[in-house]
Amino acid sequence: MASLNVNGQVRQIDASPDTPLLWVLREHLKLTGTKYGCGVAACGACTVHLDGEPIRACITPLSQVEGKRVTTIEGLPGGENNRLVQAWIAEQAPQCGYCQSGQIMQAAGLLAKTPKPSREQIVAHMDGNICRCGSYAQIVAAVERAAGGR
Amino acid sequence: MTKNATQAAGIGRRGFLKGSAGLAFAFALVEAGDVMGQGAPARLNAYISIGTDGTIRIAAPAPEMGQATNTALPLIIAEELDADWSKVVVETAAVAAAYDHPIFRAQFVVGSLTTRGYWMAIRTAGAQARRVLIDAAAQRWNVPAGELSTEPSAVVHKASNRRLGYGEIASFAQMPAQLPEIRPDMLKKPANFRLIGRDVRRWDVPAKSTGKAVYAIDVQVPGMLYATLARSPVMGSTPRGHNGAELTRRPGIVAVVPLAQGVAVVGDKIETVLAARADLKVDWSPAPGSNFDSDRGRKMYLAHVRDPAGQKVVVGRRTGDANAALQSAARVVSGEFTTDYVYHAQMEPLTCVASVTADGVEVWTGTQWPSRARDDAAKAAGVPPEKVKVNMMPMGGGFGRRAQLEYVVEAVEVSKAVGKPVKLMSTREDDVANAHCRPMTAHKIDVGLDAGGKIAGWRHRIAADLVVTQVYGQPRLDAQNGVDHIVMAHADVPLYDVASHLAEHVYEAPGVRSAAWRGIGAGPNAFAIESMIDELAARAGEDPVAYRMKLLKDRRARTAVEVAADMAGWPKASRGETGFGIAMSRLGVPQLGESIAVTIVEVALDRARGNIAVRNMWCAADVGLPIQPRNIRHQVEGSLVWGLSAALSERITFKNGAVQQQNLSDYEVLRVSRLPKTEINIIRSGEIPLPVGELGLGTVAPAISNAVRALTGKRLAALPFTPDRVRATLA
Ligand code: FES
Ligand code: FES
Numbered sequence: 001m002a003s004l005n006v007n008g009q010v011r012q013i014d015a016s017p018d019t020p021l022l023w024v025l026r027e028h029l030k031l032t033g034t035k036y037g038c039g040v041a042a043c044g045a046c047t048v049h050l051d052g053e054p055i056r057a058c059i060t061p062l063s064q065v066e067g068k069r070v071t072t073i074e075g076l077p078g079g080e081n082n083r084l085v086q087a088w089i090a091e092q093a094p095q096c097g098y099c100q101s102g103q104i105m106q107a108a109g110l111l112a113k114t115p116k117p118s119r120e121q122i123v124a125h126m127d128g129n130i131c132r133c134g135s136y137a138q139i140v141a142a143v144e145r146a147a148g149g150r
Numbered sequence: 151m152t153k154n155a156t157q158a159a160g161i162g163r164r165g166f167l168k169g170s171a172g173l174a175f176a177f178a179l180v181e182a183g184d185v186m187g188q189g190a191p192a193r194l195n196a197y198i199s200i201g202t203d204g205t206i207r208i209a210a211p212a213p214e215m216g217q218a219t220n221t222a223l224p225l226i227i228a229e230e231l232d233a234d235w236s237k238v239v240v241e242t243a244a245v246a247a248a249y250d251h252p253i254f255r256a257q258f259v260v261g262s263l264t265t266r267g268y269w270m271a272i273r274t275a276g277a278q279a280r281r282v283l284i285d286a287a288a289q290r291w292n293v294p295a296g297e298l299s300t301e302p303s304a305v306v307h308k309a310s311n312r313r314l315g316y317g318e319i320a321s322f323a324q325m326p327a328q329l330p331e332i333r334p335d336m337l338k339k340p341a342n343f344r345l346i347g348r349d350v351r352r353w354d355v356p357a358k359s360t361g362k363a364v365y366a367i368d369v370q371v372p373g374m375l376y377a378t379l380a381r382s383p384v385m386g387s388t389p390r391g392h393n394g395a396e397l398t399r400r401p402g403i404v405a406v407v408p409l410a411q412g413v414a415v416v417g418d419k420i421e422t423v424l425a426a427r428a429d430l431k432v433d434w435s436p437a438p439g440s441n442f443d444s445d446r447g448r449k450m451y452l453a454h455v456r457d458p459a460g461q462k463v464v465v466g467r468r469t470g471d472a473n474a475a476l477q478s479a480a481r482v483v484s485g486e487f488t489t490d491y492v493y494h495a496q497m498e499p500l501t502c503v504a505s506v507t508a509d510g511v512e513v514w515t516g517t518q519w520p521s522r523a524r525d526d527a528a529k530a531a532g533v534p535p536e537k538v539k540v541n542m543m544p545m546g547g548g549f550g551r552r553a554q555l556e557y558v559v560e561a562v563e564v565s566k567a568v569g570k571p572v573k574l575m576s577t578r579e580d581d582v583a584n585a586h587c588r589p590m591t592a593h594k595i596d597v598g599l600d601a602g603g604k605i606a607g608w609r610h611r612i613a614a615d616l617v618v619t620q621v622y623g624q625p626r627l628d629a630q631n632g633v634d635h636i637v638m639a640h641a642d643v644p645l646y647d648v649a650s651h652l653a654e655h656v657y658e659a660p661g662v663r664s665a666a667w668r669g670i671g672a673g674p675n676a677f678a679i680e681s682m683i684d685e686l687a688a689r690a691g692e693d694p695v696a697y698r699m700k701l702l703k704d705r706r707a708r709t710a711v712e713v714a715a716d717m718a719g720w721p722k723a724s725r726g727e728t729g730f731g732i733a734m735s736r737l738g739v740p741q742l743g744e745s746i747a748v749t750i751v752e753v754a755l756d757r758a759r760g761n762i763a764v765r766n767m768w769c770a771a772d773v774g775l776p777i778q779p780r781n782i783r784h785q786v787e788g789s790l791v792w793g794l795s796a797a798l799s800e801r802i803t804f805k806n807g808a809v810q811q812q813n814l815s816d817y818e819v820l821r822v823s824r825l826p827k828t829e830i831n832i833i834r835s836g837e838i839p840l841p842v843g844e845l846g847l848g849t850v851a852p853a854i855s856n857a858v859r860a861l862t863g864k865r866l867a868a869l870p871f872t873p874d875r876v877r878a879t880l881a
Contacts, residue, residue, distance in 0.1 A: 019421045027376070027420045032368035033361020035546070037497050038578045042814040045497060073361035080360055088359040092351060092780060095788060096216030097358030098365065098497040098546030127823045130814060132497045132547050133216050134791025136822040138784060 002062050006031065007075025017063035022046045024062055025072055033073035033101045037130070044129030047102040047109075048072045054109030073101040076108065084108055087146035095133035103129050107143045116147055197248070198227060198279045204303060204317030206231070206238045211249035211272075212257060212264045213520055214242075214354065215548040217843040218781045219264040221352045223272055226265075226777065229345045230276025230338055233316070234303035240353045245520040245540040253742075256521035257542075260553055260666060262841030265777060266742055269839055274332045281330040286323035287314050302344065340775070340837050347834075349780040354544065366543040367501040367575060369514040374503070374571040375404055376423045377564050379414035380430055381556075381584040384807035385663045387437035389413050397426045406430070407567045411556075414564045416572065424577065439661020439807035444590060447660055447804070448488055451592035451613035454656045455486070458611065462657040464631075466612075466638035470650030472598075475607025479598025485685055486594050487678040489869040491587035491802035492667060493811070495819050498546020499581045502561035505571035510537030511562060516545035518552040526555050530562040549792075550666035553621055554586055578813050585809050587802050588667030589615035589637065589658070593678035603690055605648045605701070610641055610678065613656040617664045639671030640736050640848070643679060645704040645746075662804055668792050669847035672735050676848030677855070677869060680733035684856040685865065694732050694856060695720050706772050706835050707734065710748040713770035713831050718750040724861045727755045728765070731856030735848030738841040745840035746772040749790065749849035751826070753857035757880055760873030762854060764794060764826040769849070772833040774840035783830045786846045790828060793850030795820035801870050 002013045006029060013024055020039075025031045025048065037045030039058045046057040049071040076082050080089075084104050094100045103126065110117055110125045117125070122143045131139060197209045208227050210220040224240045227233075243249040243257075251258055253267045280300060287305040288295040291312060299306050303316045340346070357363040382388065392413050394406025402422035407414040413432050417423040454461050476482055502515040504527070511531045517523045520542050528535040545552055561574035576584070591614040598607035617636040618627045627634060634655055641653035667673070687697035695715050702708050714720075714732065722730040731751055738744035752766040771786045799818040803810045811817040855866040864879050 015419070015421065023419075023421045023424075026368070027370070030370060031361075032364065035497070036367065036499065036575075036578075038814045040578070040813050040815055043497070076360075080356055085356075085359045089351070089355050092355055092784065094216075094352075094355050094358035095218075095784065096497065096545060096547045097354065097363050100358055101361040104359065123823050123825075127821050130497070130819055130821060132495055132549075132819060134788035134795075134820070135784065136791065136825045137787060137828060140822065140825075 002066055004062070004065060004070060005068065006070045007072060013062065015062055017061060019062045020058050021048070021060040021062060021065055021070065022057040025057060025070075031072050031074050035098055035101055037099070043099070044106055045099050045102040047105040047129065049105060049109060052109070052112060054106050073105055076104070084111070084142070084146045087142040090145060091138045091142040093135050093138035093142050095135050099129065099131045103131065103139050107146070110143070111147060117143070119144070197243070198231065198275065200316050200320040202317050202321040204237050204315055206233050206303070206316065207241055208238055209241050209243040209249065211243045211268065212251065212259050213517060213542040214544045215259055215518060215552070216545065217264070217785055218352045218354070218778065219259070220354060221350065222265050222777045222781070223268055225345050225350055226269065227272045227276040229343055230273045231280045232300040232302060235345055235350060237303055242542055245524050245542060250521065256519065258521060259518045259548070260550070261739070262737055262843040262845065263742065265839045266738070266841055270334070273337050277332045277337055278329055281332065282326060283316055283319050283323065285326065285330065286319050290314070290322065346775070346777050347779065350778060352781065363544060365498055365546050366503060366515045367498050367546065369503045369543070369573065371503060371505060371571045374573055375416050375418055375568060376420045377414045377416040377561070377572045377574045378423055378427045378577055379409070379412040379560060379574065379580065380427065380432055381412040381580060382434050382437070383583060383809070384434065384437045384439045385661055386439065387411070387434040389432050390435050391433040393431045397430060400426060405568050407564050409560055409563055412560060414560065414574065416564060416568050420575070427577065437661060437807065442660045442662060442804050442807045444491060444804040448490070448590060448592065451590060451658055452486060452488060454613045454658070455592045455594035455611040458654070458656050464633060464655045464657065465652065466633050466655050467642040467651065467653040469642070472607040472609045472650040472652035475650045476596055476598040476609060479606050480601040481599045483597045483599065483686060483689060484594065485678070485682045485865075485867070486592070487681060487867045488593070489591045489674040489677060491590050491804070492796050492800045493582060493585040493587055493802050493817055494547070494549045494551040494665070494667060495814065495817060496545070496547030496549055496551050499576040499578055500551070500557040501573065501575045502558045503571065503573045504558070504561035504565040506531050506562060506565040510539070512539045512541070513558060513561065514541040514543055515558055515561070516543045516548070516552060517555060517558060518545070518548050519555060523555050523558045526559050527562045530559045531566055549668040550670070551586060553666055582811055582813060582817060583809050584663070585802055586620070586663040586665035588673065589617060589664045591674040593674070595678055595682045597682065597686060605646070607650045608643060608648045608652070610653045611656060612637065612641060612653065612675070613658050614674070615658050615660055615662065615664045617666060620664050621666055636666050636670045639675065641671060641675045645707040645734070645736070646683070646701045647703050660804070661807060669737070669789070669844040672737060672844070672848040673793070673796065673851070674869070676733065676735040677851045680735070680849070680852035681855045681865065681867065684731065684733070684852070684859060688859060693721055698732070698734070707746055709835070710734065710746050710770040710772050710833060713833060714748040714750050714768055717768040717770065717829055717831055718766070720750065722752075727757070727861065729753050729755065729857040729861030731853040731858070731860060733849040733852035733856060735846065737845045743774060743838055743840050745774065745842065745845050747786065747846040747849050749846060749853050751850065751853040751857055753854055753861070755858060755861055760876035760880070762798060762858070762871055762876060763824070764854060767826045767828045767850070769828070769830045769846050770833055771830060771845055772835045773842055773845065774834070774836040774838050776832050776834055777839050779832050782832055782842050785842050786830050787828055789844055789847040790850055791820055791825065793847040794824070794826070797851035797854050797869060797871055798824065799870055799872065801872070
């Protein structure tokens with residue numbers, strides 16, 4: 001049994017220490033907002049925060065997150081009123097939507113450190129997150145909007 | 151999860167009204183005309199129910215792949231119903247004949263034909279419901295129905311200044327025995343549209359921005375086991391043996407199930423199953439494709455288009471006698487092009503949850519073809535289709551891949567074998583290994599010019615694997631006289647002034663998997679055709695835009711070229727290492743109307759590295775009647791991104807019949823850092839919504855090739871334009 005702090009709650013997990021955090025979140029805890037896309041840190045669909053930093057849950061074993069704070073899209077402050085979520089809705093960013101939790105969590109990591117990022121900073125920070133539907137322009141616009149830039 | 155519309159609306163299997171808490175409309179409608187010529191008229195039942203509180207429930211009949219048809223279709227119904235959109239609740243329909251696409255006669259999403267296909271039927275459904283409400287109000291007020299009008303969600307009698315909300319009417323109205331007849335001329339005039347043409351927000355966006363949207367991969371049902379599978383690396387190869395006995399001794403592994411073309415590992419936890427999958431060893435039988443090597447294949451395909459003697463050749467499109475015209479031409483200009491295999495890389499790996507019990511089968515899956523999913527699941531479980539319930543989940547991308555359903559069949563087989571509900575999920579590695587690709591193609595185009603430089607004949611020979619047989623089966627290909635409409639899509643040039651035309655398909659049979667891929671044949675074919683047009687302009691010493699304007703006879707196409715040229719500020723001279731190129735593509739089928747896109751790109755070339763950076767894209771998109779302009783821009787931009795991604799980096803290669811790439815780390819799809827500044831101008835050209843979801847994709851690769859030609863005089867003729875190929879071409 002491992003104990004895990006997810007979205008402010010301590011949860012007990014019956015999984016071996018090398019289990020990727022992704023499966024613990026999705027299948028053990030039913031926090032399915034975090035998505036599986038590649039399993040090798042190539043797409044960003046599984047992005048969550050570890051002590052406030054965006055990480056790829058698919059390559060992060062359970063043993064590495066014990067005693068740390070994990071935040072998933074479900075734990076994003078404000079829920080639908082979160083400014084990033086609001087910006088995502090305003091820009092109508094999602095198409096199939098599958099990549100968007102990861103995109104939002106990645107963007108949240110940027111704004112936490114750099115409240116007014118330049119376009120170049122946004123692009124550089126978001127480059128690990130694939131959107132196969134091609135909603136990149138709306139994603140960048142939404143980050144700019146959330147940062148108060150539009 | 152969205153509720154099943156038939157349950158929510160209190161409608162029984164046969165579509166009759168149950169209960170009295172409001173009105174539910176069940177329609178059996180006929181689409182005007184029989185456009186696809188398939189016999190009996192198309193039928194559609196659209197369900198609208200109105201609660202006494204004024205809530206209007208509208209069933210979205212098509213599975214949502216990301217193109218927002220599940221907003222567009224209910225919106226069109228709401229338009230004709232004159233509903234207050236804020237009172238509308240969209241529900242995902244059940245899989246039932248009542249919701250069939252009027253042309254396909256199935257719930258089936260392909261070819262960007264969803265909105266186009268349902269258009270008249272659902273408008274009629276909405277109008278019919280509105281008429282029932284008006285009649286009910288007329289009866290209550292005892293005034294002629296002709297004196298009544300509607301405002302959003304209310305019937306109004308102007309003369310007496312009375313109004314009744316739809317919810318109020320629902321509390322007393324009776325369903326008429328006979329539904330009122332709605333003729334096309336009774337539908338709303340476009341000038342009166344309140345919702346169509348406005349930027350109404352997609353209803354699914356909040357859930358998709360908060361992680362709450364539930365895809366098949368997110369479904370959990372009680373007692374469910376997890377499964378993943380190794381599919382045969384070569385199409386048609388079967389498992390001869392495996393180390394399943396060893397794996398099932400591991401704690402948590404319940405079974406190892408051999409299937410026709412795969413071996414599934416089943417267990418109680420996903421992580422245990424994935425670990426066992428990594429150690430699964432299978433001995434595969436040889437198959438026809440076992441020796442296929444795509445690099446050798448490309449050369450062979452090229453040899454076949456140069457000289458098809460001895461190959462199976464099928465005429466796909468023909469106007470006049472192009473061969474004769476080529477023989478008598480003053481001059482013949484030829485070009486050769488190739489495109490490599492590409493993979494869908496839909497972000498949600500193929501997943502299906504299936505539960506086979508003594509009572510029947512239930513599946514939860516994202517599929518473009520729910521009707522077939524039901525039928526295939528029934529066959530796999532050995533039950534009649536009525537015993538199968540398919541829950542249409544939103545798709546984490548489809549792009550043609552989810553028109554094939556092997557993952558549904560396999561999930562049902564595994565659930566049946568283990569006697570428990572099963573979530574069968576592909577790993578990304580297995581999804582790539584099992585890529586059903588847009589086929590590799592080789593093209594030879596011969597253009598015969600008369601003494602005055604006019605095009606007298608155009609022959610386009612395309613060597614490519616068959617796709618129709620793999621999506622629909624051999625009988626469909628036979629019924630089409632061997633014409634693979636997926637491969638041959640838009641291989642013709644009807645918008646240009648071309649006196650005679652011939653497009654031929656040289657069949658290739660490499661024994662690898664193929665599929666419809668966003669834009670289908672338009673991708674490779676527009677690449678060849680639009681590069682060729684540019685080549686003709688260059689050799690005539692003419693500006694590519696001016697040359698096109700001379701050659702284009704179609705009014706809409708001319709407008710699209712003008713709009714794009716205007717946006718880009720054409721004529722643009724190449725400056726330093728920056729060049730400009732233009733290309734056009736079409737989408738749709740002629741009988742239903744085609745949309746047109748014209749794109750101009752600005753390309754920056756790094757000759758030493760062979761790197762291409764697209765700085766700007768300007769796209770004019772004629773979509774007929776735009777339903778949701780902003781969403782259309784997003785869809786067209788998505789298509790352009792696809793086109794760009796395929797042009798620059800996407801490539802699957804085969805060795806010994808097996809895919810060589812492994813994951814999204816070596817199958818490179820476009821990332822945000824390579825995104826050009828993109829401007830899209832939507833052109834409204836009519837009163838029918840034309841196909842959108844794949845529009846523009848085919849323009850990008852030829853526009854880039856044309857820009858590089860303008861810059862260097864050299865022609866990039868092999869997709870994708872990888873740095874090594876670019877360097878080799880420029881050398
Ligand atoms: S699933 Fe973790 S980065 Fe792709
Ligand atoms: S919205 Fe489909 S992958 Fe990003």
